[in-house]
Amino acid sequence: MNHWLTLAAGFEGIGLTRSWYAIPLIVVISLVYSASRHESSELIVRRALRLAFTIGAFMFAVMLVLLFLSRNA
Amino acid sequence: MSDTAPTPTAAAPKANLKNPILAGVLAFLIPGLGHYYQGRLFKAALYFVCILGTFFTGLRIGHGQVVYFQWEDPENRTYAYLCQVWAGLPALPAIAQTKFRSKLAFDSRFLTGDLNGSFTGELNYKTGSGRLEGSIAIPQAAINGEGNNAAKFTGTLTTDEGTTPLEGTVTRCSIESQVAPNRDRGFEGFFQGELPGKSGDPPTPIAGSLKGSVPRPLWDWYEVPLNDAHGNSELDRAHRELGSRFELGVVYTMIAGLLNVLAIFDAVYGPAYGDEEPRPPDPNQPAPGKAT
Structure with a gap:
């Protein structure tokens, strides 16, 4: 729990508090996209988890790049 | 690359689509309803919760001001609505709000009829202030300035000393427009009334400025355009009040529609893809177009 609080405080410190709004969107987009591809509920959930992780990792990587580029701004 | 590509032949759906056109229309109107009609209950629940949840979360983030339809003024066209409208019935009232509303409904100087409703607000009088709760009856003439009609308040006044019943009249009334994108319709005026006397004492006159709100019906605030009575956009005000929450709300509702x-x-x-995992092509099968 403390790790999450630390992470949240870190996000707030660098002005990224609003990034938390992306998380429900990522989950919803992953679920609906996977549901439109597959019929089996088990497959939908499994693919949605994978897609959510992929999107999250991609966005996190982009955020790191942007933070690096703006480190002196 | 072709080794990992999904095979199109695995895409045959096993779901019973019943009448697909009807299902599509139902799915448009209420996300998940088309799938419910087809008996695909897991998907129906998933679409219903995810899409409507996202849509109404966006509306909530944007304080109900992020979904509306405006197309006549080229500078303020709501292109976002082209995405939001696909959320179906929850987004469609925006079109009706723009097409069927009289301009008078956006004008705070007029009341289109007598107004009776609950009222909450504050009363600031000479010796203090207190919270008002009760009901108010506002005759049309009290706002439109025809004669000396006054609104009538009946309810309670809560101060540090306790809660007492209170009745009185409100003159010099002003009220916000009938239609605006928030639930509370501001009302203010000059109150004159009497506090009941304690243990047989005569009633005490009380007068002061009254300020509060009456609730708007759902139809008067849900997805109404951000315009004033003169057709001027109130988009700047919304951005000032909401800041980045406005964009967040727009994004949420657009994504829900898409x-x-x-x-x-x-x-x-x-x-x-149907029920099957996308599979690599079987090496024992001949490639398409290469007849043996």
């Missing part, structure tokens, strides 16, 4: 496009296609044509 996700329902996927759900509609799913209802009409079935899932893109």
